[in-house]
Amino acid sequence: MVRLLTAGESHGQAVVGVVEGVPAGVPISKEVIDQHLSRRQMGYGRGDRMKIEKDKIQVLSGIRGGITLGSPIAFTIPNKDYENWKQGMDPFEGDLDYKKVSHPRPGHADLAGAIKYGFDDMRHVLERSSARETTARVAAGSIVGQLLSQFNIEVASHVRSIGNVAIENNPVAFEQLKDSENSLVRCICEKTERLMIKAIDGAKLEGDTLGGVVEIQVKGLPVGLGSYVQWDRKLDGKLAGSLMSIQGIKGVEVGDGFESALKPGSHVHDEIFYNDADGFYRKTNHAGGIEGGMTNGETLVLRCAMKPIPTLMKPLNTVNFVSKEAHQAAVERSDTCAVPAAAVVAEAVVKMTLTEVFLESFGADSLKEMKRRWNE
Template sequence: MRYLNAGESHGRGLMAVVEGVPSGLPVTAEEINSDLIRRQGGYGRGGRMRIEKDRIEFICGVRKGKTLGNPLGLLIWNKDWENWKDIMASEPGPPSTERVVTRPRPGHADLVGAIKYGHRDIRNVLEKASARETAIRVAIGGVAKSLLAQFDMRVVSYTMDIGGVAAPSPNDPLMAYEHAEQSDVRCHDPETAKKMIEQIRAAKHKGDSLGGIFEVVVTNVPIGLGTYAQWDRRLGARLAFAAMSIQAMKGVEFGMGFESARRFGSEVHDDIYFDKATGQFIRKSNNAGGLEGGITNGQPIVLRVAMKPIATLYTPKDSVDIETKEPFEA
């Protein structure tokens, strides 16, 4: 499977084409919309989250609730388009003089994007680089989850750290996920969640922002997904690529991850046993995070992703106007 997406943050909508979905896969807009609603929830959500009421539309590739084997066309309309349709119009006309952006914000794609693509109005950059784009990716992920569900595989996630306030590692990822669903910060541990919210409030009071770490677990994974045969087909590499393609992500680790660099090999590698009752090779630990040699080993896939603090701050950072070359506080 692969996908391409398109659309600007304040354009008419977000769209995607998903190729390689097998025929006969049950998919419904209702299931995907539930994930879109989850995306827009949580403590401290931004103003744009309150404006949009994202709903997916299947434009093609699905009939009567089942995929046809053709490419899927997905579309999410931007409700805020009504306030931007003149500024973001696709029809020929003079350059817009409203909401022109010439002041790049540190931590965003503004300056490098303007230089790379030759834009004098940075809005041409930020409209696509915006995290608004993740809405259509959530919808694409919903299709992928429907496929994995056919093999009784689940993908769950929860927050492990916000601003240095860390949650204990859960024993049961599925139970942790259920608890996280009840949390405003998607943390499985209620006491840690309270401290995380306090940390967010303290940062906001200072005009600052926080980063964090979330954990993703894939359960009921068979042995043999991925390969060592080619570098770009190693499953760990592909998952890391996908995670790092999300806006503001700065690091990925699997299993014991970076901690394994500080340990002896005897403390890191998972022993192999054979269960005669089931006829299966088993492990009693999962420091590898479910991957060895780019291939799944039958254990749950466990990865953690580090997100930098949001680059939009109440406390300004120094920058320079690309037109006047004068300094300003962004």
């Protein structure tokens, strides 16, 4: 069982994480973690916050000399912006009236959070509901990703659409995904990239925001991760849950997902073949690598729909939380579009979930034991 607990306010001192359950003996590179953190910060359409932050992990426990100990891995990622917010965010001296938020933003956690926890200042809500938290998930994903890569399991992503601008390529081969690393919007098609950037510029000019669709692929998974024997062991259910937990994600598809509901079975199900060299194999992968809640040996293909960012520079209508009078929603420094960053976060949560089922199948104490069982 691998699990992650995170803590930290968006403008607090640091984002904090504890990853428990990483087996002993896994070589971990700090540079690789920092590289993933930096990928999360990129993407055309991000707000000014990302110009301030230069996210780097500080590991406090669980790793010695670059090797995991099997004990909880505790880490922090300091928020540079805290220096500018100390007056309001200091845990004991912070001024509770500092940048108070009274006008809940439609689409954000503000209103429900304030009612639920009995606040009249939605600053208390937004500091924690903010996607700054995903920094910890990316760090944790990178740690367990380094375990998965010991077994040649590779995870990659790309952006399929931003607003109504979408790539036509379908399916996209895993090998093509590396092209997304050179794109400002993590798009593999240069022509579409230009149109996506134009769409983001247009939305920004209007004080508006955009969402989109990201795709995550995983290559090298063995057959049989997850299980059909109990509902809560089904891998597609677990993956959907972790992807839906990302801020702003409102839909998840496995393989052809919603598209497959429009077609007859003869056009959807991936026929099975066999030869001595490859064993069982398919010529298509509409199922996206999962059948019956288990990996089937094909590339895992997942898609997530991200809604547009809720903080609009041309704010929507809302009401004052206390007086109930009509007002415009709060405006907080914000991204216009964070779909490329969401793709990096999605990679990370997929790595966490796959590690959970991987450890179930191959043991959880040490890398050595896992390799022995893997090679059996």
